[in-house]
Amino acid sequence: MRLYDFHESGNGYKVRLLLSQLGIPHERVERDILKGETRTPTFLAKNPNGRIPLLELDDGTRLAESNAILFFLARGTDVLPEDRLAQAQVLQWMFFEQYSHEPYVAVVRFWHFAGLAEEKQDEIPARMERGYQALGVMERHLAGQDFFVGGRYSIADIALYAYTHVAEEGRFELARFPRIQAWLARVAAQPGHVPITEL
């Protein structure tokens, strides 16, 4: 299979990390979002929503949305419980991540990374407040449990780890969140873990 990806993307990293942990061979194709490489007619023909990551199977079938790709790859493995309620709880945290976490924690990091922090300075405080709210929800949930669902490492942890562990690149202070810090260390200690810097 082939993964269309962008190195600095946490959404792309989620998929790279899981592919590594599951030992799934794949080809990685870089598409630089800063150069508009996901908005070309060729790429839009592959994903009309113009985003990476995009997974292309050997038969040409394509799957978009990082968390849907995680779910696809994880089915039948240890990182996705089969139980109906537990599986829905994994999805609950993945939808939380895309709706209440990524638009704040990831977007502020992106603005710094892309040199837009000055241009966006009026928007950053409100985004950071929402980001801190999301981190606060995570911190409370981690009271007395090692991972997000059922006490076991799952794709819910991968989805939330991707942008949380680089939140300081968006100037978020993770020192305020001791349980999150301990959980980040547990995730990083999982077999087959690879850092976001490794391709």
Added chain:
Amino acid sequence: MRLYDFHESGNGYKVRLLLSQLGIPHERVERDILKGETRTPTFLAKNPNGRIPLLELDDGTRLAESNAILFFLARGTDVLPEDRLAQAQVLQWMFFEQYSHEPYVAVVRFWHFAGLAEEKQDEIPARMERGYQALGVMERHLAGQDFFVGGRYSIADIALYAYTHVAEEGRFELARFPRIQAWLARVAAQPGHVPITEL
């Protein structure tokens, strides 16, 4: 089971609609988000993210995030394919809905509904542009197919229907999207369909 809900919420409506179509008995508890009723200590103890819909099972277990609730309720029924790829494609459209559609189509509608259109007037044009982009992605995908995944009505259609069918309340012009209009009519013609106005 018990559904914490807010009448005007499209996210709440998704769950009401599926509960109706599956014939699942439930108690509905209104929580007015305009009055801050999802931010009280009592409600935050139930859902630390302070949002409806929230599903409470008879044993007290709670599940948040509208699309995770849909997935939970739909498992093993006709509105969620069991096939691994098709199930991931359903999730792809549900993550698209929460990330690329709801923050624009739903939020602009909410501002009008809540009397905030004037206060938010500087933000509305950019939100509407992104909303139209999402509607454009949907319009293209519906070329030659009746529903979003595998030619069959699924929870992907329910998730996208919820805010698309009331997009005009946010001043979006659906007349620009003939395929979406035909799809809305197909969704509304499904057995057990209930309108958003019905509780």
